[in-house]
Amino acid sequence: MPDHKRPLEGLRVLDIATFIAAPLAASILGEFGAEVIKIEQPREGDPLRRFGVASVETPDTFCWLSEARNKKSVTLDLRSPEGAGILRELAAQSDIICENFRPGTLEKWGLGFDELCKLNPRLIMLRISGYGQSGPYKDRPGFARIAHAFGGLAHLTGMADGPPLTPGSTSLADYASGVYGALGVMLALRARERDGVGQYIDLALYEPIMRMLDDLVPAYAARGIVRGRQGLGTSNACPHGHFQTTDGWIAIACTNDRMFTRLAKTMGRPELALPDRYATTAARLRDSAIVDGIVQAWVGEMTTNEAVTTCAENDVPCAAVNTIAGIFADPHIAERQNQIALHHESLGDVFIPAVVPKLSRTPGHVDSLGPSLGASNAEILGGLLGMDEAKMRQLKNAGII
Template identity: 55%
Template sequence: MTERTGDNSRVPPFASPAALLSDLLPDQAVLTNIRVLDIATFVAAPFCGTILGDFGAEVIKIEQPGEGDALRGFGTRTECGDTLVWLSESRNKKTVTLNLNTPEGADIFRKLVAQSDVVLENFRPGTLEKWGVGFEALRAINPKLVMLRVSAYGQTGPKRNEPGFARIAHAFGGLSNLAGEADGPPVVPGSTSLADYISGMWGAIGVLLALRHVEQGGDGQFIDIGLYESVFRLLDEIAPAYAKYGTIRQRMGADTVNVAPHSHYRTADGKWVAVACTNDRMFERLAAVMGRADMATSPFYATSIARVERRAEVNAVVADWIGALPQAEVLDICQKGGVPCGPVYSIEDIFEDAQYKARENLMEVEDPRVGKLTIPAAIPRLSETPAVFRHTGRGLGADTDSVLTSLLGLDAATLSRLRAERVI
């Protein structure tokens, strides 16, 4: 893999310092010596870069001169002009401006590719080919190159050239049709960016698999992901159920198919809890803590099939019991009775929760431009090579000169000319 350059100062790990003998150096992280060129925009492919950067990869974010990635303006703006989304999700990335839609910009990019391991992109299919920097052209320069290509519908098929965002992917991928109340319209499934984040995660898996192949002596390759595919792949049995039995799952609100009770219930103090009885043993425990042990032996309620047939009745019994108690008491009774039950949290609740604090899921960091920030900590949690944090999302072009000087040997006069010609 590539030879890493950069700052070797000590940085705090995401994992608790008490759990480690010493802080990790960036060059001790698991993906050290992997260089990634992130020429993508917004979240989907760039989130792959965020994951790789969390674990030590040198990620060079390449943006259009003067305007930068649209993610800089998406979300809550801060006093530095960039948004909280940018500061959090572009962490650990160097930022370079480079106009790939110019001959000299494309040539500089090719030279960077020759010294890199991975390229992340999410342009419409054919765009990079038009600029002369498509995968085949880049592979001729670097046969070991791994390229992640994320687009709305993938690189092939009749819709390959159509634009799309996560909301469209949720709809086309079948997720939106399942979100909402049975008698209401399809709704946003939690976050309008869900498909973007999931695609970034699939992308990271693909990149790591491809890098493993290179490590074993194989050639580079590209990973092709359509946003809609990322959500469709997570929809459990809806495809085989339709193919074999013609079942078309409909919206069920907080309920779920095949099991009951498995829903959200309001407590006496106006809060909510989630209850998950995925099998008969769990229901037996719930029936016991509700004081309705008879339900666990009744032929009308004892099995999952019977409870699904009487879903409304079962939900009413559970709702009545939970609705008569405050949330804290419901949680305590269920915990002692071995019943899977959890609070339905807002972000305010999350910030106060002891489990989040114990796991250090929220990380306080200092940004040189806006001061103290709290951002989600990296996952997964590795016991020997945990993630490392170096910095939040940087200003536009903050590392242009240092990257182009250290990797390509460009001098000050050349950088000044390129900047005047808006190549960088």
């Protein structure tokens, strides 16, 4: 690792959220040097500790070990007046708070942005909730699956004559919101650098999903077009979909006419790209079933490796539809170190996704896996806030930490 400071060193983040979206934003900030203090409910902790595949040898799941990377765990009951008071002390000495309670919850505990910024005018608060801080649905609960449905993605997922399907990961909206949340924090930090004051970021879980829906918004507003499920292809290009090989599936994406010309030559069918055949996207879309059928017949006689290799040699955009096993076996992913291993005292090496994006001079880094519950109580409550051991014992016995 290069010998230099990471971009966000010197910043302190309080992660008082649960599950994935706002905590992911905090994790990203932590990867690039921020100190992240994870505030968890005493005894039970963040529900993410029990979400996903169990690690068996530890009380925490692999999801927790991966997604709570680089964090310091502190237990604190924010619902109690004394716990809320301790959070105020921490907020006064922090730069960023990441939260995802239902709107109004923090205000009920006296921990809303308006109250905390009186203690720390430079404070930045990331607020991620199901439907945002305003609007008629703001009090409704929200999870990623709800965001996929409400934001329009689920309607687009599946075969044309089938039901709406899960878009791969049930947590997609959480991850997208975490990335947008981290972006919002960085923008707020830049504004604070210029203006000297903080602000809050209001992000609804469904909003990143809506932002990623191609041209659906302007197309509907202008022409009333309601796109439906498109199955293996897309309505914008052809051939542009998934095709079955003798031992799996590949993706081919001919997004313009030049790419289709290359594919036609690669298939030994250059006449398909002539002006009176399928030289244009419009012509191919008009007869998409025929074009896709020709490509499928060609692909269907090869193995996945043969098809990908042949396309790559002829500059046709193509990739295997990988399982996670294929990802681990891929030499490109290995060379780019997209998966990294960290040692765990009970599990040995635990593989997790690497830091994204890669910075050439000040790259991010994963220093530790998700911490055990309350592992940093003494460091933060005692070291940062100056709380003595007797007081910490008293708070622990009262269930406040």
